Amino acid sequence: MFDDLRDLYQDVILDRARHPRHGGRLAAFDATAEADNPMCGDRVRVWIARDDAGRLGGVGYEGCGCAISLASADLMAEAVIGKDAAAAREAAARFESLARGGTLTSDDPAFGPLGVFAGVAEFPSRVKCATLPWGALVAALGGGA
Amino acid sequence: MNVDTRPAAADLSGLRADFPILSQKIRGLPLVFLDSAASAQKPRVVIEAMREAMETQYANVHRGLHWMSERTTDAYESVRDAVAALINAASREEIVFTRNSTEAINLVAHSFGRGILRPGQAVVISEMEHHSNIVPWQMLRDAHGIELRVCPVSDAGELDLAALGELLADRRVGLVSVTHMSNVLGTYVPARRVARLAHEHGARVLFDGSQAIVHRRIDVQAIEADFYAFTGHKLYGPTGIGVLWARRELLEAMPPFLGGGDMIGTVRFERSTWAAIPHKFEAGTPAILEAIGLGAAIRYVETVGYAAIAAHEAALTDHALAIVSAVPGLRILGAAQDRGGVVSFTMENAHAHDVATLLDRQGIAVRAGHHCAEPLMARFGVESTARASFALYTTRAEVDALAAGLHRVREFFA
Ligand SMILES: Cc1ncc(COP(=O)(O)O)c(C=O)c1O
Numbered sequence: 001m002f003d004d005l006r007d008l009y010q011d012v013i014l015d016r017a018r019h020p021r022h023g024g025r026l027a028a029f030d031a032t033a034e035a036d037n038p039m040c041g042d043r044v045r046v047w048i049a050r051d052d053a054g055r056l057g058g059v060g061y062e063g064c065g066c067a068i069s070l071a072s073a074d075l076m077a078e079a080v081i082g083k084d085a086a087a088a089r090e091a092a093a094r095f096e097s098l099a100r101g102g103t104l105t106s107d108d109p110a111f112g113p114l115g116v117f118a119g120v121a122e123f124p125s126r127v128k129c130a131t132l133p134w135g136a137l138v139a140a141l142g143g144g145a
Numbered sequence: 146m147n148v149d150t151r152p153a154a155a156d157l158s159g160l161r162a163d164f165p166i167l168s169q170k171i172r173g174l175p176l177v178f179l180d181s182a183a184s185a186q187k188p189r190v191v192i193e194a195m196r197e198a199m200e201t202q203y204a205n206v207h208r209g210l211h212w213m214s215e216r217t218t219d220a221y222e223s224v225r226d227a228v229a230a231l232i233n234a235a236s237r238e239e240i241v242f243t244r245n246s247t248e249a250i251n252l253v254a255h256s257f258g259r260g261i262l263r264p265g266q267a268v269v270i271s272e273m274e275h276h277s278n279i280v281p282w283q284m285l286r287d288a289h290g291i292e293l294r295v296c297p298v299s300d301a302g303e304l305d306l307a308a309l310g311e312l313l314a315d316r317r318v319g320l321v322s323v324t325h326m327s328n329v330l331g332t333y334v335p336a337r338r339v340a341r342l343a344h345e346h347g348a349r350v351l352f353d354g355s356q357a358i359v360h361r362r363i364d365v366q367a368i369e370a371d372f373y374a375f376t377g378h379k380l381y382g383p384t385g386i387g388v389l390w391a392r393r394e395l396l397e398a399m400p401p402f403l404g405g406g407d408m409i410g411t412v413r414f415e416r417s418t419w420a421a422i423p424h425k426f427e428a429g430t431p432a433i434l435e436a437i438g439l440g441a442a443i444r445y446v447e448t449v450g451y452a453a454i455a456a457h458e459a460a461l462t463d464h465a466l467a468i469v470s471a472v473p474g475l476r477i478l479g480a481a482q483d484r485g486g487v488v489s490f491t492m493e494n495a496h497a498h499d500v501a502t503l504l505d506r507q508g509i510a511v512r513a514g515h516h517c518a519e520p521l522m523a524r525f526g527v528e529s530t531a532r533a534s535f536a537l538y539t540t541r542a543e544v545d546a547l548a549a550g551l552h553r554v555r556e557f558f559a
Binding site: 002004005008009014018039040041042043064065066067068123125126129 | 494495496497498499502503506513514515519522528529553557558
C-alpha cells in the first residue's frame with residue numbers, strides 16, 4: 001500500500017529524521033536565521049559558524065517539523081559544511097530545483113546523499129517541507145560574507 | 146459520555162448519493178473524506194439551484210425595474226427569510242450577507258468596534274479561536290486603543306468560565322467574542338451561560354458559529370446572543386457567502402462597514418445617507434448566486450433535520466474517539482463534555498504532515514497543520530495536529546478506515 005511512498009520516505013530520510021547527526025544549536029556562531037511555513041506552522045532555525053578560511057566550519061539547526069523537513073535539515077548541514085558561502089548558495093539553488101522536479105536529476109553526482117529528496121517533487125504539498133531549512137541557511141548566509 | 150440519553154443514531158447512509166463528488170475514487174480507492182470542517186461537499190440541490198438561476202432567472206438585484214431583476218431580487222431576498230428562520234432571528238432585517246465568517250467578524254470589529262466601543266474598553270476572546278476571530282481584534286486594538294483580553298481554556302479544552310468572570314469583573318469589557326464550537330477541539334461553548342455572564346457585566350457577545358451551525362440547530366434568541374457569524378461553505382453551501390446576524394438595535398446604531406452602491410439612501414457630494422438595515426451593510430452587488438446556493442443548502446439541511454444530523458454525528462464522534470484513541474502513541478487534543486464532530490490528534494514519532502500524507506495514500510483526506518489556531522496549538526504544546534472531521538454524509542465505515550489507516554501509519558514510522 002505504501003510502496004510508492006518509499007520514494008518520498010526513503011530509509012535515509014526516516015533515519016535522519018529519527019537520529020539526526022547535526023541537530024542542535026551551535027554554542028559559538030557567526031549568524032543564525034529562521035524560516036517558517038505559515039501554512040503548517042513548521043519552523044527551522046539554522047546556525048552557521050565560519051572557519052578561518054571563511055568556509056562553513058559548523059552548521060547546526062533546530063526545528064519542529066515533519067520527517068521530510070528535519071531530514072532535509074540534517075542532510076543539508078552535512079552537505080554544506082566545508083563549503084564557502086557562494087558554493088552553499090549554489091547548493092541551495094540546485095536543491096530547490098531538485099525538489100521542484102526541475103531539470104537536474106537525482107543521480108547527478110553533485111547531489112550526493114541529497115538525491116533522496118528527488119521523490120518529493122511527486123508530492124507538491126510537501127516540496128516546501130524539503131526546502132524550508134535551505135531557506136533558513138540562505139537567510140543566515142545573508143547578502144554579503 | 147452517556148450514550149443512552151441520546152437519540153438512536155440515525156441512518157443517513159442514503160444521503161451520500163446526494164453528493165456527486167463522493168462517488169469518486171482517489172488512486173483507485175473509494176474517497177474517505179474527513180475534512181468537512183475545512184469546507185463541506187455540496188449536495189446536488191445546491192449545484193442545481195445555482196445552475197438553474199444562471200440558466201433561467203438571473204439579473205442584478207435591487208436595481209432593475211424589469212421582470213428578471215424582480216425575480217432575482219425575490220430569490221435573493223427569500224434566502225434572508227430562510228436564514229432568519231434557520232437561526233430564529235427576530236426579523237429578516239437582522240440578517241446581513243457577507244462573504245464568509247471572516248468578513249462578518251471584521252464587519253463587527255470595524256463598525257461596532259470603532260463606532261460603538263470607546264478607546265480604553267476591552268474585547269475578550271478565548272485561547273481556542275480561529276485566526277479570523279483573533280486578528281480583527283488585534284487590528285482594532287492597534288487602531289482604536291481597545292484592550293484585548295484572552296480567556297483561557299482548560300486542559301480538557303473547555304472555556305474557563307471562572308476566568309471569564311474575572312476578565313469581565315472591572316466592567317470595561319464591551320464585547321466577548323468567542324467561538325461557539327472549536328474547529329480544533331470540537332468543544333461546544335455553553336453559549337447562553339457565556340452570554341449571561343457577558344450581559345451581567347455590561348458586555349455584548351458575539352459567537353463565531355462557523356462550525357457550530359453545521360452540527361446543531363442554532364437559536365440566537367435562546368442563547369441570548371448579540372452577534373452570530375457563520376460561513377456558507379461549511380454548511381453545504383457555496384463559497385463566497387456568509388452571514389452576520391445581530392440584534393436590530395445594534396445594527397441600527399452601528400455605522401456602515403463598506404461604502405458604495407446598494408447601501409445608501411441618497412448620495413450628495415456633501416453628504417450621503419445610509420439605507421435601512423440590512424442593506425446599510427451590503428455595499429455593492431452581493432453574491433447573488435451564492436446566496437441562492439446557500440438557500441438551497443439550508444433547505445437541504447432542514448429536510449434532513451438537525452435532530453438526525455446531530456444524532457448521526459454524535460454516534461460517529463463517539464465511535465471515532467474510541468477507536469482512534471486505541472491506536473498506540475496517539476493523543477487526542479481536548480476532552481470536552483460537550484463536543485461536535487471534530488477529532489484532532491498527534492501521533493508519537495510522526496509529524497501531522499507525515500500522518501496526513503500516509504493517510505492520503507490510502508484515499509483518506511484529513512487536514513494537518515495548525516488549523517488557523519496557532520495560539521491554541523501553543524496552549525496545548527504542539528505545533529500542529531492532524532484533524533478528522535465529520536459531516537452528515539460521513540459513514541461509520543469511513544471512521545473505521547481512518548483507524549485502520551492510522552494503525553498502518555504507526556507501523557510505517559515504528
Ligand atoms: C471556527 C472558525 N471560525 C472561522 C472560520 C473562517 O471561515 P471563513 O474562512 O469561511 O471565513 C473557520 C473556518 O475555517 C472556523 O472553523
